Amino acid sequence: MSRLSNVSEMLLRNLELFAGKRLLVCGLLEDSLPQLLLAHVEQLTVFTTDYAYYRQYSATLGGRLQFGHCLESDVQHDALLLLLPKAKQEAQYLLAMCAPKLLPNADLLLAGDNRGGINGADKLLAPYGNKPLKRDSARRASLYHGVLERDVPPFTLQQWVGHYQYELGGEVLHVHALPGVFSAAELDQGSRLLIDHLPSLTGRTLDFGCGAGVLSAAIAKRYPNVNMELVDINALALESSRLTLAANGVKGEVYPSDVYSDISGPFAHIISNPPFHAGLNTFYAATEQFLDAAPAHLVKGGDLTIVANAFLRYQPILERGFGRVETVADDRKFRVYRCRRQ
Ligand SMILES: C[S@@+](CC[C@H](N)C(=O)[O-])C[C@H]1O[C@@H](n2cnc3c(N)ncnc32)[C@H](O)[C@@H]1O
Incomplete structure (x- = not known):
């Protein structure tokens, strides 16, 4: 198994957040974290824009893993885990694309390296709900937890x-x-x-x-x-x-x-x-x-x-x-x- 990133190591200390969830994971996927979450969630969808990641994990994650520019899914998820990508605008894009696939009051979990702008999670989540809680911080990584409290418009690619x-x-x-x-x-x-x-x-x-x-x-x-x-x-x-x-x-x-x-x-x-x-x-x-x-x-x-x-x-x-x-x-x-x- 590949070495886990600091962000993944931190998330594995917080498994109770994922228990029984219909979880959607996207963003900077780097390792086998989704497989490790599989045993704890009710349902898992993993969305990646990175073809190397898709090639590496499509055999183990099967139909749960999707590669593309836009998520195709009829499942209404009750939790989103966004692993913060390098570009802030890409994080905003992923949130806007995933939010319409979430149920009201879904958990919004944002995790990332402290050097990659994760401490701007408040601003990123502002269009979706109240100020998120900082749940954890370890190994130079942080985890923020918000809730989808606002109505979100349907996603239109053209806007982005x-x-x-x-x-x-x-x-x-x-x-x-x-x-x-x-x-x-x-x-x-x-x-x-x-x-x-x-x-x-x-x-x-x-x-x-x-x-x-x-x-x-x-x-x-x-x-x-x-x-x-x-x-x-x-x-x-x-x-x-x-x-x-x-x-x-x-x-x-x-x-x-x-x-x-x-x-x-x-x-x-x-x-x-x-x-x-x-x-x-x-x-x-x-x-x-x-x-x-x-x-x-x-x-x-x-x-x-x-x-x-x-x-x-x-x-x-x-x-x-x-x-x-x-x-x-x-x-x-x-x-x-x-x-x-x-
Ligand atoms: C320097 S940019 C050039 C983009 C464009 N050709 C231009 O001139 O504006 C390099 C591109 O290579 C892509 N890239 C990075 N690693 C790659 C890989 N392993 N296989 C194929 N493309 C890759 C990046 O996503 C990026 O779009």
Whole structure:
């Protein structure tokens, strides 16, 4: 069994809160906590926007686990456990989406790491009821307990979709993004540099880690002969990409994948602004895996074009797989690299 997070350890000291409940769990799921709660609840629904979590736990949780951008459930739950996600707006989105699936006076349990904003639980729960109680605090994690005391409106996705525009060769492109999705408020500087230095594209093209679909929208507009495939691990990103493609009148196949888990090659081109963590120890296993296996997912002569922060050491990984790496743009902060499969 995977190690439990501090938040899960704290929740396991509070099992009486879950006893006999029809419980809905969502948010930052990281471990086997839902399985451990299963023995204590009457019914369990687990909702995740993270495809890696879904893949890891779908065998053990079966039909109780749902992956997507919007919960589909006819069950009226009498308790919600929200594991606080990193982005505050995503927490607000999840609460608004789950609240209509709850009975009046349902328990609203919010848990999270103290460094991740859990002590703002009062504000998050304000639209739903009176001030929540702080139930527990341990191992740098806290648990708040509120009650659903107010009427809640039905959930409408449209209310949560942000919108901005960017310019491409005199044309205006529209970006639609759900909360917490990368580049939800404005085009990333690295993505812009990549868009401005794309190779000529035709045929089957993979947009890896598509986010809100900004790269694919630009590519499909500029190169009508491409067949875009957009993948991401995050369901909110995937839905944002679908909305962005539709808003620009272009097409692409949008589906979940954890790195290459659901992808069958080969592609003529792979394009990406790959994920990275800008922590103290900047290392991201998924991106290393993505870059390492890229040649195996390209046709002979096919190319990979990525943008990365100049400080990230992707060049040696690319050289290992492709032999030669070309730096096609460098604005000091970001670099665009291109490699061709021999
Ligand atoms: C830096 S963002 C780029 C988004 C978009 N392409 C852009 O340029 O705005 C990286 C994206 O990779 C996704 N991602 C992270 N880990 C992933 C994985 N293991 N498999 C697939 N996508 C992943 C993230 O959800 C995020 O949307």
